[in-house]
Amino acid sequence: MRTPADNAQLALLLEVAGTPKPGNVDRHRDLEDLWFDHFLASSVGVREGLELAERGEPVGTAFERAVEGMAAQGGGNTQFGALLLLVPLVRAARDDLSQATLETVCEDTTVADAADFYRAFDHVDVFVDEPPAELEPLDVRRGSDAIPALEDRGLTLLDLMSRSVPGDDVAREWVEGFERTFTAAERLADADGPPTDRAARVFLSLLAERPDTLVATRSGESVAQDVTDRAAELVARDALETNRDAVEAFADDLVDRGINPGTTADLTAAGLFVALEREVVTV
Amino acid sequence: MRTPADNAQLALLLEVAGTPKPGNVDRHRDLEDLWFDHFLASSVGVREGLELAERGEPVGTAFERAVEGMAAQGGGNTQFGALLLLVPLVRAARDDLSQATLETVCEDTTVADAADFYRAFDHVDVFVDEPPAELEPLDVRRGSDAIPALEDRGLTLLDLMSRSVPGDDVAREWVEGFERTFTAAERLADADGPPTDRAARVFLSLLAERPDTLVATRSGESVAQDVTDRAAELVARDALETNRDAVEAFADDLVDRGINPGTTADLTAAGLFVALEREVVTV
Numbered sequence: 001m002r003t004p005a006d007n008a009q010l011a012l013l014l015e016v017a018g019t020p021k022p023g024n025v026d027r028h029r030d031l032e033d034l035w036f037d038h039f040l041a042s043s044v045g046v047r048e049g050l051e052l053a054e055r056g057e058p059v060g061t062a063f064e065r066a067v068e069g070m071a072a073q074g075g076g077n078t079q080f081g082a083l084l085l086l087v088p089l090v091r092a093a094r095d096d097l098s099q100a101t102l103e104t105v106c107e108d109t110t111v112a113d114a115a116d117f118y119r120a121f122d123h124v125d126v127f128v129d130e131p132p133a134e135l136e137p138l139d140v141r142r143g144s145d146a147i148p149a150l151e152d153r154g155l156t157l158l159d160l161m162s163r164s165v166p167g168d169d170v171a172r173e174w175v176e177g178f179e180r181t182f183t184a185a186e187r188l189a190d191a192d193g194p195p196t197d198r199a200a201r202v203f204l205s206l207l208a209e210r211p212d213t214l215v216a217t218r219s220g221e222s223v224a225q226d227v228t229d230r231a232a233e234l235v236a237r238d239a240l241e242t243n244r245d246a247v248e249a250f251a252d253d254l255v256d257r258g259i260n261p262g263t264t265a266d267l268t269a270a271g272l273f274v275a276l277e278r279e280v281v282t283v
Numbered sequence: 284m285r286t287p288a289d290n291a292q293l294a295l296l297l298e299v300a301g302t303p304k305p306g307n308v309d310r311h312r313d314l315e316d317l318w319f320d321h322f323l324a325s326s327v328g329v330r331e332g333l334e335l336a337e338r339g340e341p342v343g344t345a346f347e348r349a350v351e352g353m354a355a356q357g358g359g360n361t362q363f364g365a366l367l368l369l370v371p372l373v374r375a376a377r378d379d380l381s382q383a384t385l386e387t388v389c390e391d392t393t394v395a396d397a398a399d400f401y402r403a404f405d406h407v408d409v410f411v412d413e414p415p416a417e418l419e420p421l422d423v424r425r426g427s428d429a430i431p432a433l434e435d436r437g438l439t440l441l442d443l444m445s446r447s448v449p450g451d452d453v454a455r456e457w458v459e460g461f462e463r464t465f466t467a468a469e470r471l472a473d474a475d476g477p478p479t480d481r482a483a484r485v486f487l488s489l490l491a492e493r494p495d496t497l498v499a500t501r502s503g504e505s506v507a508q509d510v511t512d513r514a515a516e517l518v519a520r521d522a523l524e525t526n527r528d529a530v531e532a533f534a535d536d537l538v539d540r541g542i543n544p545g546t547t548a549d550l551t552a553a554g555l556f557v558a559l560e561r562e563v564v565t566v
Contacts, residue, residue, distance in 0.1 A: 001355065006327050013296070013323040017310070027300070027310040027319065030477070036310065037477045040296040041566040044289050047330075072284065073566055194313070194320045283324040283356050 004093035004277065005050040008086045011272035012043045012079055014283070015265060018199030020247050022207070022231070023215075023254030023261045027196070031255060038075025045069035046083060053090040059109050060116025060157060063087045067120040077124050081170040081214075081266035085181060088174070089273050097277050099177040106174050109157035115147045117157050129167065129217050169213040169263045173270070180206065184271025189280035195272070198281060201240055203268045204247070208232040212261035219259055227259060287376040287560065288333040291369045294555035295326045295362055297566070298548060301482030303530050305490070305514070306498075306537030306544045310479070314538065321358025328352035329366060336373040342392050343399030343440060346370045350403040360407050364453040364497075364549035368464060371457070372556050380560050382460040389457050392440035398430045400440050412450065412500050452496040452546045456553070463489065467554025472563035478555065481564060484523055486551045487530070491515040495544035502542055510542060 002010065016039040019026035025036055049066025053059070066083045092101040122143040131139045137149035155163075164171035173181055184202050191198035208231040211224035230250060239246045254260070275281035285293065299322040302309035313319055332349025336342070349366045375384040405426040414422045420432035438446075447454035456464055467485050474481035491514040494507035513533060522529045537543070558564035 002327065006330070010324055010327045013327070014320065017319060017323060035477050035479075036300060037297065037479050037566045040300060041293055044285065044293045044296070047289070194318050196318075196320050283320045 002276070003054060004090045005047065005054040007093075007276040008050045008053075008090050008273050009043055009047060010283075011086065011269050011276060012046065012082060013040070014195045014199055014272050015082070015269035016040075016043070018196040018203060018268070020244075020251040021200055021203050021265065021268075022247065022251040023227070023259050024203075024265050026200075026251075029251065029255055031258075031260070034075040034078070038073050039078050041073035042070045042075070042078040045072045046079065049083070050086065050090055053087045054094065056091070056094055058113055058116070059087055059091055059105065060113030062091070063113075064116040064120045064123075068123045071123040077126050079266075079269070080120075080124065080126050081263060082269040084170050085173055085178070085266055085270035086273055089178070089181070089270060093277055097274060099179075099182060102178050106158045106161070111151055111154055111156055113157035114150055114155050114160050115144075117160060118142075118146050118150060119144045127214070127218055167213060167217070169210065170266050173267070178270070180210075180267050181270040181274060184267055185274035185278065185280065188271055188275040189278075195281050195283050199268055199272060202271060203264055204231055204240065205235055206267055207261055207264045208235040212264045214262040215259055223259065227254065227261060285559070286337060287373045288330065288337040290376075290559040291333045291336075291373050291556050292326055292330060293566075294369065294552050294559060295329065295365060296323070297478045297555050298365070298482055298552035299323075299326070301479040301486060301551070303527075303534040304483055304486050304548065304551075305530065305534040306510070306542050307486075307548050309483075309534075312534065312538055314541075314543070317358045317361070321356050322361050324356035325353045325358070325361040328355045329362065332366070333369065333373055336370045337377065339374070339377055341396055341399070342370055342374055342388065343396030345374070346396075347399040347403045347406075351406045354406040360409050362549075362552070363403075363407065363409050364546060365552040367453050368456055368461070368549055368553035369556055372461070372464070372553060376560055380557060382462075382465060385461050389441045389444070394434055394437055394439055396440035397433055397438050397443050398427075400443060401425075401429050401433060402427045410497065410501055450496060450500070452493065453549050456550070461553070463493075463550050464553040464557060467550055468557035468561065468563065471554055471558040472561075478564050478566050482551055482555060485554060486547055487514055487523065488518055489550055490544055490547045491518040495547045497545040498542055506542065510537065510544060 053062035161174035336345035444457035
């Protein structure tokens with residue numbers, strides 16, 4: 001019988017192993033400096049943080065610890081966004097893994113949780129947009145140096161997430177009741193085959209629906225829209241069944257161009273967690 | 284900073300991800316009813332047993348718990364042999380991961396550890412030879428039903444391992460001071476590239492040296508010798524560098540014929556653990 005921390009760890013492993021997952025590390029593809037091996041090590045390192053969430057420690061405490069453990073490998077940022085979804089999900093699973101419970105978990109976050117979120121940025125480089133000038137004191141890249149400004153303004157972790165929408169579809173889950181996470185879980189349940197095959201299919205379906213916000217931040221909105229249009233075209237003709245080579249070619253092309261739909265991978269991992277907890281996907 | 288339980292979990296993940304690993308599940312190959320996904324789930328499930336070993340619980344207790352957690356997935360036996368090596372290794376790593384400490388850990392096992400070893404067979408089907416008639420009461424396939432016979436004879440877990448040599452090269456590690464495990468760790472340190480590439484290389488080198496005892500038990504000694512001869516031929520011409528397709532073809536052939544050098548994979552996982560603990564392989 002797996003615990004929520006077990007299922008969160010397994011969700012991270014199944015997500016990265018799913019292939020083809022265009023633009024991301026998967027079990028058939030390494031990026032130049034970011035390998036499948038790094039994701040395996042990261043999935044081990046996050047364990048203690050996930051266990052803190054399972055034991056009911058504050059979301060910020062558990063998240064910072066998970067990111068610290070994640071960063072104890074040489075590939076850099078592997079699962080920051082996925083953890084920002086998984087930590088409240090694990091916390092909610094203590095009681096009841098419903099959208100209502102998740103809303104409560106997010107609403108109950110405090111300024112201390114927000115401070116821990118900033119501390120997490122001390123452990124790893126995360127790609128984010130330049131903030132507008134008036135928000136420079138709150139730039140997450142300042143890490144724990146930004147905590148006094150944060151405390152002055154009395155912002156909770158949910159407040160921070162709200163300010164990141166639109167633009168960051170991980171933060172959007174926090175303010176939209178984890179809507180796409182639960183949609184992903186339903187799709188994972190409805191798909192066929194081993195969980196990693198389901199993960200690849202659902203990843204592509206999510207990418208086909210909304211431009212990936214990490215791609216938009218790094219490469220611009222038109223690139224993100226183009227990636228989504230190509231994914232939608234592949235989904236429309238069920239290319240994973242009818243022309244798998246076309247999906248593999250799309251995957252290779254995105255890797256070659258350094259286009260990495262990481263937010264979509266984060267949502268897939270979160271969906272896997274919900275599907276494993278509800279036992280609608282088994283392994 | 285990874286703990287011994289973390290490194291044991293990571294060793295299992297890196298081992299199964301290494302490719303090509305002829306005849307075994309790897310990140311490019313599933314067997315018909317045993318998938319990469321099952322190994323990921325198993326690597327999560329063994330966690331609690333590994334933590335018991337790390338906290339100094341008896342080897343038998345930790346091993347049985349690890350096997351119980353391993354078996355909580357649908358693929359059956361994934362890592363039984365690897366755990367029989369990793370549990371004493373994690374136990375030794377509490378003090379000092381040397382061959383001398385390992386000998387002490389093995390010598391200190393008791394009849395109670397042997398009983399837990401038998402209980403582990405209640406959780407999962409493991410492929411073993413028919414015992415000779417006079418040893419039928421001690422057939423491991425009887426699981427916990429064999430414990431009274433075991434207690435009558437006062438056999439420790441090390442006694443059981445000694446009786447399985449020759450014929451089982453996991454048991455051989457217990458009586459030979461984990462000699463091949465430490466050799467594997469040295470080779471992993473000397474190899475190049477990501478840990479999973481090193482694992483594939485060292486797996487092939489171990490297979491080239493001694494016939495795999497799981498293959499011998501299942502398919503006969505001549506098949507096991509033939510597999511080793513073919514591995515030796517590939518190693519002699521450094522085929523992983525000079526003709527990778529030949530290794531991939533060998534891997535596909537063994538998978539097609541259902542020939543699974545699982546003992547060699549167990550030794551590779553054990554070597555990875557030692558290499559990670561000594562930080563001669565990093566990720």
